[in-house]
Amino acid sequence: MRLEELTNDAILLLKKLIETQSFSSEESVTASHIEDWFKRYNISFKRTKNNVWAINKHFDNTKPTLLLNSHHDTVKPNSAYTKDPFKAIVEDGKLYGLGSNDAGGCLVSLIATFTHFYNQKDLKYNLVIVASAEEESSGPNGLNSMLPIIPKVDVAIVGEPTLMNLAVAEKGLVVFDAVIEGTPSHAAHPNDNNAIYKSIEALKWFKDFKFEKGSEALGDVKLTVTQINAGSQHNVVPGHVDLVIDVRVNDAYSNKEVAKILQENAPVTSIKPRSLHLNSSSIPMEHELVKAGIAMGRTTYGSPTLSDQAWLSCASLKLGPGDSTRSHSADEFIYLNEIEEGIQIYVELLNRVLIPA
Structure with missing residues (x-):
């Protein structure tokens, strides 16, 4: 042919x-x-x-x-x-x-x-x-x-x-759902455990965090916070902030290793991978x-x-x-x-x- x-x-x-x-x-x-x-x-x-x-x-x-x-x-x-x-x-x-x-x-x-x-x-x-x-x-x-x-x-x-x-x-992909918990309250009252304010520190941590091992072919692991959600109305301090984190994984790590590192180090109440299959x-x-x-x-x-x-x-x-x-x-x-x-x-x-x- x-x-x-x-x-x-x-x-x-x-x-x-x-x-x-x-x-x-x-x-x-x-x-x-x-x-x-x-x-x-x-x-x-x-x-x-x-x-x-x-x-x-x-x-x-x-x-x-x-x-x-x-x-x-x-x-x-x-x-x-x-x-x-x-x-x-x-x-x-x-x-x-x-x-x-x-x-x-x-x-x-x-x-x-x-x-x-x-x-x-x-x-x-x-x-x-x-x-x-x-x-x-x-x-x-x-x-x-x-x-x-x-x-x-x-x-x-x-x-x-x-x-x-x-x-x-x-690069592989792991999407994480993370939660930052605080104390819900009326906005008019003092609250030293505001989940939204606590998220500032967590967002800075995710922005600055670097995985140690790079790859000649794929460079560094890339971590990006892509979604944030909290609150229901103007006068209520929410009890939690939800984050979604997109992680593009190089060939120096397995997806399980990346999940373990974030679960042990990220300053959030919980962080869970949606799937570990996309290596x-x-x-x-x-x-x-x-x-x-x-x-x-x-x-x-x-x-x-x-x-x-x-x-x-x-x-x-x-x-x-x-x-x-x-x-x-x-x-x-x-x-x-x-x-x-x-x-x-x-x-x-x-x-x-x-x-x-």
Whole structure:
């Protein structure tokens, strides 16, 4: 199959995906569009809820397995859109539409790449592709639900917009709910245990606190207070202040370690993590995927944004066409030549890794 034909078909598929609403947990119709691709190319596939997946034709249980993954759900469009988010519009070499950049361009490029290699014999790795659901919401029926179903994965490429550079590490995420307790009272009376005033010290502590261990790829752990809530009316001193803290975790700590440090040191009454499952992820710099990418002139970096990599326990590389800064933006777009380049780079990278020397 010529790459030019696959590229043209991939762009047509992306246009269909854009013009089909697919908010997280509402991806049934986009999953059907992806099924249509596999049927057209005579690729045997399976569908588990709204996840569509396939293995290469000559799958060999004695070989390691490489996962290709990206998602077909989207966030809801924001109010600043000037174009119809559900209309695939091409202008000046850009394809506009919700999910075009995050992560439709990556998904269709990986599907085209998988199709290119599907029938090849004697590959060094098996290939598994998962077009997954519920990535944007970290929902229960996304890639995380597929890992017990698909063959065991040894290494993964996760398609997210990276300008086709190699995100060799990705920060994890822990969201904490914290409470500062005080003494409730009438505002007219003295109160030396005002929870709102006590929160000043706590907020300063969170602002100034630094985790000791940095990371070459991911830098420091980033801690940010993102929500604060207290009080019900003007003449009542509240009994507590609620905080939400967003912590982006580097690969020098586990999420459990971060939780332990904050629970032992933060000047609050209580602090509890919502989940400890979204861990940081990385791939060794000496892995052949990374070495092949570097040999092709691609740069490496650590990504501050979260993806489905967080569910993977194996080595994983984030790589895809498009630019992360466009994700979730108004009038989201991807350049058509980014998709063309993305497919070419994916295929060249896997040729270097999959094809025996």
